[in-house]
Amino acid sequence: MIAAEGIGFRAGGRPLLSDVSLELRPGEVLVLAGPNGAGKSTLLKILAGEMACSAGTARLEGKTLGDWHPRDLARRRAVLGQHVGVAFPMLAQAVVALGRLPWHGSPERARDEQAIAAALAEANVAHLAPRAHATLSGGERQRVHLARALAQLDGAGMPAALMLDEPTASLDAGHRAALLRLLRRLAGRGLAVLVVLHDLQEAAFVADRVALLEAGRLIACGPPEEALHPALLERVYGLPFRNLPGIGPIPLLEGALTQG
Amino acid sequence: MHIARIAPPQRRLADRPTLILLGGAVLLMAAMAAGVLFGPARISPGGLGAVLADFLGLAPLPDAFRRDAAVLGVIRAPRVLMAALIGAGLGAAGAAMQGLFRNPLADPGLIGVSAGAALAAVAAIVFGATVFGAAAGALGLWMLPLAAFIGGLAATLLMTRLGTVGGVTGVATLLLAGVAVNALAGALTGLLIFTADDRQVRDITFWTLGSLAGSRWEQVPVVAALVGLPTLGLIALARPLDALLLGEAEAFHLGQKVEVVKRIAVTLAAIAVAAGVAFTGLIGFVGLVVPHLLRLGFGSGHRIVLPGSALLGAALLVLADLAARSLAAPAELPVGVVTALLGAPFFLWLLRRRAGGVA
Numbered sequence: 001m002i003a004a005e006g007i008g009f010r011a012g013g014r015p016l017l018s019d020v021s022l023e024l025r026p027g028e029v030l031v032l033a034g035p036n037g038a039g040k041s042t043l044l045k046i047l048a049g050e051m052a053c054s055a056g057t058a059r060l061e062g063k064t065l066g067d068w069h070p071r072d073l074a075r076r077r078a079v080l081g082q083h084v085g086v087a088f089p090m091l092a093q094a095v096v097a098l099g100r101l102p103w104h105g106s107p108e109r110a111r112d113e114q115a116i117a118a119a120l121a122e123a124n125v126a127h128l129a130p131r132a133h134a135t136l137s138g139g140e141r142q143r144v145h146l147a148r149a150l151a152q153l154d155g156a157g158m159p160a161a162l163m164l165d166e167p168t169a170s171l172d173a174g175h176r177a178a179l180l181r182l183l184r185r186l187a188g189r190g191l192a193v194l195v196v197l198h199d200l201q202e203a204a205f206v207a208d209r210v211a212l213l214e215a216g217r218l219i220a221c222g223p224p225e226e227a228l229h230p231a232l233l234e235r236v237y238g239l240p241f242r243n244l245p246g247i248g249p250i251p252l253l254e255g256a257l258t259q260g
Numbered sequence: 261m262h263i264a265r266i267a268p269p270q271r272r273l274a275d276r277p278t279l280i281l282l283g284g285a286v287l288l289m290a291a292m293a294a295g296v297l298f299g300p301a302r303i304s305p306g307g308l309g310a311v312l313a314d315f316l317g318l319a320p321l322p323d324a325f326r327r328d329a330a331v332l333g334v335i336r337a338p339r340v341l342m343a344a345l346i347g348a349g350l351g352a353a354g355a356a357m358q359g360l361f362r363n364p365l366a367d368p369g370l371i372g373v374s375a376g377a378a379l380a381a382v383a384a385i386v387f388g389a390t391v392f393g394a395a396a397g398a399l400g401l402w403m404l405p406l407a408a409f410i411g412g413l414a415a416t417l418l419m420t421r422l423g424t425v426g427g428v429t430g431v432a433t434l435l436l437a438g439v440a441v442n443a444l445a446g447a448l449t450g451l452l453i454f455t456a457d458d459r460q461v462r463d464i465t466f467w468t469l470g471s472l473a474g475s476r477w478e479q480v481p482v483v484a485a486l487v488g489l490p491t492l493g494l495i496a497l498a499r500p501l502d503a504l505l506l507g508e509a510e511a512f513h514l515g516q517k518v519e520v521v522k523r524i525a526v527t528l529a530a531i532a533v534a535a536g537v538a539f540t541g542l543i544g545f546v547g548l549v550v551p552h553l554l555r556l557g558f559g560s561g562h563r564i565v566l567p568g569s570a571l572l573g574a575a576l577l578v579l580a581d582l583a584a585r586s587l588a589a590p591a592e593l594p595v596g597v598v599t600a601l602l603g604a605p606f607f608l609w610l611l612r613r614r615a616g617g618v619a
Contacts, residue, residue, distance in 0.1 A: 045509075048513065050512055050513070070512055071516075072515075074513060074514055079509075081509060081513075084507065086506060086560075087359070087362035087505045091559065094561060098502060099514070101499055101514045101516075102515035104499060152514065
């Protein structure tokens with residue numbers, strides 16, 4: 001659905017991404033993994049159409065992302081950023097309602113209230129709806145903004161993509177698991193899910209495919225057991241890993257500590 | 261679905277934009293009626309009736325009420341209309357700039373328009389007669405407003421040029437460019453004041469304090485076009501500005517052409533404020549306090565905040581002008597002094613309330 005071909009991106013003369021090619025397909029969870037500064041967020045921003053790449057092309061259904069009208073793009077993909085603030089006091093419900101903005105002027109408008117209610121329920125934040133956004137905790141805010149993104153994609157009718165940048169960062173263990181289960185459910189309904197994750201166990205648990213980035217290069221892209229192979233991870237992270245069946249790759253911290 | 265239990269029990273007022281804006285319109289009408297009816301010159305009910313009857317074509321105006329008709333029709337009506345239009349422009353421009361800069365302390369002064377208008381107005385006061393000589397008389401009433409209008413727009417243009425790097429207008433850069441342009445214009449204004457004679461200094465002082473005393477019917481259509489139309493344009497930006505509440509990247513994710521919106525908002529606000537300031541001089545605090553008040557009462561959604569700020573800003577300036585000409589009658593207080601006298605303590609109270617964690 002969204003295809004990147006030979007993407008490169010330079011900032012201040014430094015290459016942040018070089019020659020990255022991958023495709024995000026409907027009905028799959030594609031995890032972007034890799035060390036800090038590997039270019040995960042940059043790649044996500046390019047695939048979201050937010051930034052233009054300096055080499056290669058990124059297309060949504062064959063049409064270069066930059067040629068899409070922002071509104072039409074917004075009806076096909078939603079993005080959940082790392083830290084989203086709200087400039088002025090707002091109720092959580094009003095924040096979720098902002099997700100319906102792209103549908104202004106379309107017949108889908110009629111379903112606004114229904115879409116908002118469904119998104120609130122799906123992200124499990126219906127009880128937070130009447131609260132002021134500013135009074136919510138970091139994790140609660142994250143989930144409210146997830147509901148906003150879900151409300152945005154309600155009514156797409158065609159394959160749509162949800163892109164999330166480290167969505168589990170401020171969540172507790174319970175809510176992390178709930179979010180990952182939700183991502184699987186969404187993919188099951190045909191949504192294309194692109195998610196940046198640091199925790200490799202979470203990646204192994206949720207991913208259909210993992211794209212492993214290192215220093216702006218895509219060094220592996222495939223099923224978790226391939227792309228998260230301990231030998232590969234040790235090379236990328238400089239730390240020994242062990243793959244526990246049913247749990248995923250575990251970094252062997254003890255070894256790393258005694259090494260140092 | 262179990263939505264009914266989740267939603268607050270009764271629909272809050274903030275969910276009823278039409279009702280709120282209708283209330284604002286009624287308030288504005290009441291303020292305008294008060295602005296026309298009251299003032300230092302008393303109009304008897306009989307006089308009012310006679311003038312109204314004449315206005316509606318019901319009965320010719322008796323000679324005894326000629327003075328009343330002049331006070332109402334020639335002096336007060338254009339003044340009230342000008343106050344309403346300019347107040348609406350200041351309110352809407354303030355709301356739009358706060359939304360754009362994502363900062364409750366932003367006001368139109370931030371985009372350089374007031375400082376640029378002031379510099380040009382002061383230059384017109386100091387050099388007008390010298391440069392234009394006899395022509396200054398012919399240009400008459402229009403020279404000062406024209407200079408201020410052009411000066412305000414030029415300052416904003418300079419600022420947006422400075423704040424735009426590689427086609428992207430960074431809000432932080434814009435803010436810093438605004439501070440620099442304001443400082444530069446302020447310094448040049450100071451230089452001009454230094455060279456001015458005593459009478460000019462007095463003119464300059466009164467211009468910077470703001471007044472609607474010079475309002476005339478000829479000015480009303482100009483202000484209606486140059487302030488009224490941009491105000492309507494700003495109100496139409498409610499949805500993009502709502503998206504910008506979340507940030508620029510998020511606004512793009514939500515389908516907005518962010519760069520275009522930024523440029524349009526700054527341009528419309530600059531035109532509305534420059535045209536208003538051109539005829540009245542500087543009027544502070546309307547653009548700052550009015551949007552705050554609306555956000556406090558009805559939430560931050562721009563579909564209420566923008567048109568509400570226009571309505572409430574208009575009502576506020578009409579009432580402030582009424583106070584300005586009534587409080588020290590027969591003398592007149594500068595209306596900018598009145599808005600600041602009302603606005604500053606109110607604003608401080610708001611800040612204290614926020615600090616207390618209420619808002």
